[in-house]
Amino acid sequence: YRETAQLLASKFGFACPEQEASSEIRTLSIIGTGVGPGTGLTSAGAEAVKDADLVVGADRMLQIPEAAGKPVLPEYMPTKIFAYLDEHPEYRNIALLVSGDVGFYSAAKSMLAKVDPSEYDVSLHCGISSVQYLCARAGVPWQDVRLISAHAKDANIVGNVRRNSAVFTLLNGSEGVRKMCQQLTEYGFADVRVAVGCDLGYPEEKFLYGIPEEILSSDLGTLCAALIFNPSPDGRNPISIPDSEFIRGDAPMTKSEIRALSVAKLKLCEDSLVYDIGAGTGSVTVEMALTAYNGTVYAVEKEDAAADLIEENKRKFGTPNVEVIRGLAPEAMKDLPAPTHVFIGGSSGNLKDIVACVLEKNPEARIIVNSVTLETISEVLELPQVCAVEQEEVVCINAANSRHLGRYNLMAAQNPVYIAVFRGKSA
Template identity: 45%
Template sequence: REERECRSVEYVDSVEDAVEYLQNTTGTIFISTGSKELKKFTVLKEFSNRVYARVLPSAKVIEECGSYGLSGKHILAMQGPFSKEMNLAQFRHTHAEFLVTKSSGEAGGYTEKIEAAQELGMKIIVIGRKKEDEGFSVQQLVEVLSKKMQLSPKRKVTLLGVGMGHGTLTQEAILALQQADVIIGAKRVVDAVASFGKESYIAYKPQEILDFLQKNPQYNQIVLAFSGDTGFFSGAKKMLLALDTSFEVHVLAGISSLSYFAAKIGISWEDAFITSLHGKKENISLYVHQHEKCFVLLGGGEDVHTICNQLIATGLGNAYITVGEHLSYPEEKIVTGSARELLQEEFSGFGVAMIFAPKQKHLYSMGIPDEKFIRKSVPMTKREVRTISLSYLELQERDIVYDIGAGTGSVSVEAGLCCPKGKVFAIERKEEALDLIRQNIQAFGAWNVEVIQGEAPKVLEELPSPDKVFIGGSGGNLKEILACVLEKNPHALVVLNVIALQTLSEALQAFQELGMVEEEYTQVMISKAEKAGRYHLMKAQNPIYILKGKGGGSVALP
């Protein structure tokens, strides 16, 4: 093949040299160098009859070709790339004897043109000197072998964290961006890496990105750019799930806002509680009551004032907050002050905050001592029974919980502390108990507990569906309460405390009729020592029945 190519290919340095070579020839010429150089060929004798030009299909280009004297049938306005078969068909149709082309390499369809022209015995004029023994790059070898062997190599997709956006790229990230064919991401992120001069596409939704990749198979080195770190509240998580095995996927970490900000203000962050307000609302004051240091990804400028108001309302107005905005950029702003002081500041855009709680009272785990609650004469679920009952509820941090017949709110408070990202509704009908519940909420900082005044099941109708329900008092409406709960959530987990045998009988019957499953029935008898002179005597408390059951998925209303 090398010997044959030497006979049929003439290499020249420039378009002018190609024109000079063709001056002393006869026969049809097929020019595939584009419209920009076409004017130089007009000096050839019989130009308008001898020359066929393959150009881009734009009105301006076609008009330009016509101005040089080419008629419509001598203008092949088409968008490449062209296969060998397409080249053969066009060369035969034009009866071409000469091919003029540039040495554009594999990516420009050069090989297909050369092979087609050689098969027809055409003379080939290549503008650009023959490259001796340069070999192939790895990417060129992949392209050539894939084409010859009809293989489909995987396209490389790199999920990349750009850090804060200004001067915080890692060396790995810089290399990936330099090698990229295209960079895809949200506008702010793509703008941050615009200096690499790569093609880009603005998109951040996984399906939108996948649609773009499917429609643009020419991109083989793809970078999906994300702000901060790919593993820290990043869209990379959903994107990883969306990419299938047809892609070769790599993930590169970036500098997170947390690590950058902590270094900037000179603190460690491994002991910080971490949460985000992007696209959601949280009662940050609850976390501040439970943790000495809280890091918050802010969702907008108003979030700072919202947090300050929450802290003030829950007795933490003196908590100190450090807010950072436009991190790493020239307009970077870092402000520190108490919750009350920062209410006077203006904030804009997205940012972060580190909240430092004032020294807290002792934070109890499950089983708060009875004497720590404000009680007066209102009945209260005692510590030991409360602890067992809460363990049966199997509370998760985001659960929605009903405490029906809340009394002093001891169960509500502990449930609230166990479900920091959830919500507890303390439902109580007695007026004298309502104020005690509120006092206990404030005493323990259980700010995710909401007091609901009224009688169940009527007041339950407007509440969100519960995950877990504790019933300490039913007011004679036990079956109706259970039916209402299961109508709202057929799989709700319910725990009851019962003292009277009549109520126990009623509860067992209701469990059976309403199709409760996974039932557990436990009797708890607690005796506690009391001092009598120099002796300690055990004093028994009333036996308590603890009933646990879960909705079976369907409810027969009473």
């Protein structure tokens, strides 16, 4: 930081406050120790540890030879680390050890968010990450591998495997490996190849390779990561799945043409958190989940038979990021996290209360309401007067599909559907 500030000061001709107080600034080196007990520590990182007068990190990190004989602080929480350093100004050159590489799901991020650059001159030293190590062990380049983490956080591994030929993920130990393999099998990816690395860099390191079922029956280690190889990735736009592909039963279903425009107008991101209110068969739910594959879709449905269909379509289309909520909105929405986007396909007469509940959770939510009756569209048009929303547009769709009659094609009309788009007034 100090060197950068001085360079900018000299280039643009302004005074650099750090120059006057440079002797007061302490040095903080954040060092990636790589995999194992310092197996992936670089020579530059090792020198930074040797030069430090205090070494900080989790107990496992402090076992590296370079830290031997030095004062240590066995701690990894940023607030506690800086509180300790405030109480011990005698330490001027601090080495903070983090596992893996400083740039890949590392504790370095939270440390950098807390550090005061006027007090610390910070430098980062990369280590050999589990990504690099496992890919080298598997004999594959990692430049085209999709990188995610399911370690102490949710991740849609299935959704990422569907879209990519190779996926790397950190996992929650052996249980995380088993959960991943069970999901891959359940959601239609039983034949993909999985390479699992356990306790990488340690003497007890294990490397396993096979289909998910074979990995499930294997003896696993404690610290785990995996590479999943999909020979047939599907990166196509998931919008407008043919109606015939859904398991339908007797529940109502939004037709393909209406579904495509409705999902498009929601403007979902890959990590959106979405409600589907009155989800029916789950056709809209599935397309939203395939679009927001790193997000979550909560399908709220009051009818048990329809909710069962959503569960079936969830498995058929491989969308574990769908959560089926059985109950009537808005009561069933009370304990759900705040949505970024909401699709309302059926409100059971509770439209205003549903929208009010959504806005209470997120005043900036984007909301789409579909209507097929004039009575419902009348209620929809009143929303800006009774709720804190702004109407962006209302579109009426009149779609017709061809059907064969001998050598002729006749057009069969669908019911007209109104698609109303709203956003919170503070958006």
